[in-house]
Every structure is written in C-alpha cells, then in structure tokens.
Amino acid sequence: MSTRRRAAALRYESGSTPRVTAAGRGLIAEKILEEAKKAGVPIREDKALKDVPIMAVTAYAAAADEERIRAAGAQAYVSKPISVAKFVAQVNELLGIEKAGERAPAPEAI
Numbered sequence: 776m777s778t779r780r781r782a783a784a785l786r787y788e789s790g791s792t793p794r795v796t797a798a799g800r801g802l803i804a805e806k807i808l809e810e811a812k813k814a815g816v817p818i819r820e821d822k823a824l825k826d827v828p829i830m831a832v833t834a835y836a837a838a839a840d841e842e843r844i845r846a847a848g849a850q851a852y853v854s855k856p857i858s859v860a861k862f863v864a865q866v867n868e869l870l871g872i873e874k875a876g877e878r879a880p881a882p883e884a885i
Contacts, residue, residue: 779800779801780804781799781800781804782798782799782804782807782808783797783798783807783824783829784796784797784807784811795829798829798847798848798849799847799848800848803846803847803848804848828850828851828869828870829848829850829851830849830850830852830853830865830866830869831844831849831851832853832854832857832862833852833854833855834854834855835854836854836855840854841854850869851866851868851869
C-alpha cells in the first residue's frame with residue numbers, strides 16, 4: 776500500500792448507505808481535504824478504513840478516462856455497459872478472494 780495520504784468524500788442521504796463522491800491519494804487527497812474545510816464539511820480520520828479498496832463503476836469508457844480515474848485513487852475500474860462476470864471478478868480480486876480470470880478454491884466440507 777502507498778504511504779501517500781488518502782482521502783475520500785462521502786455523501787450521506789437519509790435511508791441509504793453512504794456514497795463515495797470523491798477519492799484520491801497524494802495531491803488529490805489534499806485537494807479533497809482543502810475543499811471540505813472551505814465548505815465547512817466535518818473531517819474525520821478513520822484508520823480502519825484506510826485500506827478499503829475503491830472500484831470505479833462509470834460510463835466513462837475511454838482509455839484516458841481509466842487512467843485519470845486510477846490516478847485519482849481507484850484500484851479497479853469497470854465501465855458501462857457492465858459485464859456481471861467482469862464486475863464480480865474485479866470485486867473478488869479487490870477483496871483477495873480470487874484473481875481476475877481464476878476461480879476461488881472450493882470450500883472444504885465440514
């Protein structure tokens with residue numbers, strides 16, 4: 776994992792889970808924190824969340840878009856239209872369950 780500072784901006788809406796509205800490392804993280812301070816948004820540090828992977832699911836499909844999104848801190852990228860198999864493979868890879876294109880070992884019988 777990178778030692779550069781990381782930040783994510785979350786939006787909380789009533790009755791739903793928080794949504795990541797911005798995330799990044801290094802200079803992007805500093806910009807997120809700067810904008811939050813200017814807007815009076817509370818800033819909280821939670822070391823338990825520092826290694827949570829970020830996957831971008833987006834309509835942006837050009838190669839330059841993927842590079843820009845990954846540079847902003849996303850560890851995985853899936854563009855629309857979504858392939859369920861690719862989406863699941865990316866999630867599994869981020870979680871260390873299986874590598875993209877490989878199956879996880881079958882669970883042992885009890």
